Amino acid sequence: MTDAFNPRDWSGQPAYIAPDYKSTPLRGPTKPLIPLPQTLSEMTGPVYGQESVTGNDADLTLNGRRNGEPLGERIIVAGRVLDEDGRPVPNTLLEIWQANAAGRYIHQTDQHDAPIDPNFFGGGRCVTDAKGGYWFMTVKPGAYPWPNHHNAWRPNHIHFSLFGPSFVTRLVTQMYFPGDPLLDLDPIFLATPEATRNLLIANFSLDVTEPNYALGYVFDIVLRGRGATPMEA
Amino acid sequence: MTKLRQTPSQTVGPYFAYGLSPEQYGYQQNLSSIAGSQMAEGDIEGERIRVEGRVFDGNGAPISDALIEIWQADSLGRYAHPADPRGSNNTFKGFGRCGTGTDPQQRFWFDTIKPGKVGDDQAPHLNVIVTMRGMLLHAFTRIYFSDEPANATDSVLRLVPAERRGTLIATKQSGKVYRFDIHMQGEQETVFFDA
Numbered sequence: 385m386t387d388a389f390n391p392r393d394w395s396g397q398p399a400y401i402a403p404d405y406k407s408t409p410l411r412g413p414t415k416p417l418i419p420l421p422q423t424l425s426e427m428t429g430p431v432y433g434q435e436s437v438t439g440n441d442a443d444l445t446l447n448g449r450r451n452g453e454p455l456g457e458r459i460i461v462a463g464r465v466l467d468e469d470g471r472p473v474p475n476t477l478l479e480i481w482q483a484n485a486a487g488r489y490i491h492q493t494d495q496h497d498a499p500i501d502p503n504f505f506g507g508g509r510c511v512t513d514a515k516g517g518y519w520f521m522t523v524k525p526g527a528y529p530w531p532n533h534h535n536a537w538r539p540n541h542i543h544f545s546l547f548g549p550s551f552v553t554r555l556v557t558q559m560y561f562p563g564d565p566l567l568d569l570d571p572i573f574l575a576t577p578e579a580t581r582n583l584l585i586a587n588f589s590l591d592v593t594e595p596n597y598a599l600g601y602v603f604d605i606v607l608r609g610r611g612a613t614p615m616e617a
Numbered sequence: 618m619t620k621l622r623q624t625p626s627q628t629v630g631p632y633f634a635y636g637l638s639p640e641q642y643g644y645q646q647n648l649s650s651i652a653g654s655q656m657a658e659g660d661i662e663g664e665r666i667r668v669e670g671r672v673f674d675g676n677g678a679p680i681s682d683a684l685i686e687i688w689q690a691d692s693l694g695r696y697a698h699p700a701d702p703r704g705s706n707n708t709f710k711g712f713g714r715c716g717t718g719t720d721p722q723q724r725f726w727f728d729t730i731k732p733g734k735v736g737d738d739q740a741p742h743l744n745v746i747v748t749m750r751g752m753l754l755h756a757f758t759r760i761y762f763s764d765e766p767a768n769a770t771d772s773v774l775r776l777v778p779a780e781r782r783g784t785l786i787a788t789k790q791s792g793k794v795y796r797f798d799i800h801m802q803g804e805q806e807t808v809f810f811d812a
Contacts, residue, residue, distance in 0.1 A: 391811070392623070392811070393622060393623040396622050396623060396625055397623075397625050397626055397753075397754055398625060398626065398627070398753035398754060399753070400752065400753065400754065400756075402753060405628075405751070405753070407750055407751030408751050408752070408753065409675070410674040410675035410676055410751070410801070410802065411674050411675070411680070411749060411750075411751035411752055411801050411802075412751070412752060412753075412801070412802075413756055413801060413802065413806065413807075413809045414675075414802050414806065415806050415808075415809075417756075417809050417810055417811035418776060418777055418808055418809070418810050418811065419776070419810070419811045420757065420773065420776070420810035420811060420812040421773075421776075422812070423735065423736070423739060423772070423773070424696060424700070424701060424735055424736060425688070425690070425696070425735055425739065425742070425744050425759075426744070426812050427700050428688075428696035428697075428698035428700045428701050428704075429688060429698060430652070430688060430698075430710070430711070430712035431697060431698055431699075431710075432651055432712075436651050438649075441648065447647060447648065448647055466621060467621075468620045468621050468622070468623060469620060469621070470621055477651070479636050479637055479651075480636060481632065481633065481635055481636025481637070489632045489635075490635060490644075491631070491632040491634055491635060491642075493631060493632075493682075493718075494631075494632060505635065505644070505647040505648065506635065506636075507635040507636040507639060507644070507647065507648045508636075508648070509648075509651075543627075543629070543630060543632075543633070543636060545629075545633075545636065545637060550698075550700070551688045551744055551746075551812075552757075552812045554686075554746060554755065555624060555626060556626060556627070556628075556629045556748060556754075556755060557624055557625065557626050557627045558627040558628075558630075572627060572628060572753070573627075575753050576625045576627070576753075577625075579622075580622055580623075580624075580625045581625070583622060583624050583625060584624070584625060584627065605624045606621045606622060606623050606624045607623065607624070608623055609620070
């Protein structure tokens with residue numbers, strides 16, 4: 385059997401209960417987690433490759449169109465998915481979702497008083513190539529208010545979901561933009577330890593920027609690597 | 618060699634539906650779902666079961682914006698993944714995904730097959746990821762079945778204090794239905810794993 389996956393880097397993760405993010409105190413587990421040796425159940429995981437992606441799934445400026453182009457600042461978000469040793473994670477699915485340029489989600493429960501864009505959906509997916517590379521075209525999501533505390537606003541962000549090679553490498557996270565003044569006020573971003581917080585912020589890249597068309601941002605993602613010895617199963 | 622640090626987790630938030638579960642929430646005109654509640658269609662071999670339940674917060678209130686994902690072996694205990702060579706010819710994908718926001722009672726549900734034993738020492742089980750608005754990182758748990766004698770010798774259940782094992786066991790209802798409620802906190806807090 386191949387090597388087990390490295391443990392979650394608990395010192396770099398937000399805690400389950402972060403009181404400034406006010407829905408965590410009633411929703412995060414409070415009892416100690418039980419250590420689970422990695423058996424076949426943990427060393428395998430859902431397999432979703434290139435066949436899971438069709439047409440314009442990776443281009444959010446195209447996949448929600450009805451009668452024209454979505455409004456907003458076009459951006460490219462690209463990067464690599466790597467493990468902790470810097471090895472590429474090829475052929476893994478990324479799923480993203482985000483607000484439109486005005487800060488409004490199309491979701492029925494989003495009641496923020498900002499316009500829905502009839503030509504923007506906000507969900508997409510793609511699969512990494514052999515070098516772990518991925519690419520999305522979208523519009524820059526707007527900031528929006530949320531009811532956590534008085535005058536609370538979420539910074540501009542894109543939600544990311546990844547599988548990686550096994551059930552235990554699953555990652556759900558958010559990508560933020562450099563220089564956003566709301567980051568220093570956001571209890572979700574700030575719940576992440578200072579040492580790893582900046583890993584959530586994309587870098588602007590002129591190399592990724594497409595001249596006369598879209599600004600480029602690079603967001604590399606690191607999943608759990610492997611090297612530990614698994615339990616016999 | 619200096620290792621790269623793992624990208625931290627952030628909450629899935631309240632609006633995951635159209636990124637992760639578009640068909641369940643009615644957004645199929647824009648994006649198909651890679652997975653949903655219907656996991657065993659066509660001629661996949663195995664005993665058809667439904668697993669359903671609710672997710673409760675620390676006040677005992679049902680949560681309407683949780684996302685539950687399950688990963689399971691087929692009826693012979695094989696996983697459809699390259700690390701399990703026995704699973705390579707299997708059409709059963711083994712992955713399901715359901716949000717708690719579309720059922721009037723905030724239930725999640727999976728129509729699937731009962732998995733077989735995994736190896737010699739694990740009773741039939743579903744591997745579960747629980748996440749929601751208000752969780753900054755997902756939690757791992759497992760669902761076992763109340764009518765399985767193999768639970769008594771399961772290598773993972775025996776790592777769990779006896780008085781908490783019941784939180785990992787789905788209760789057989791009438792017909793093919795198993796009930797599994799998830800309690801995030803409180804006296805009945807579900808066992809979550811550091812996997």
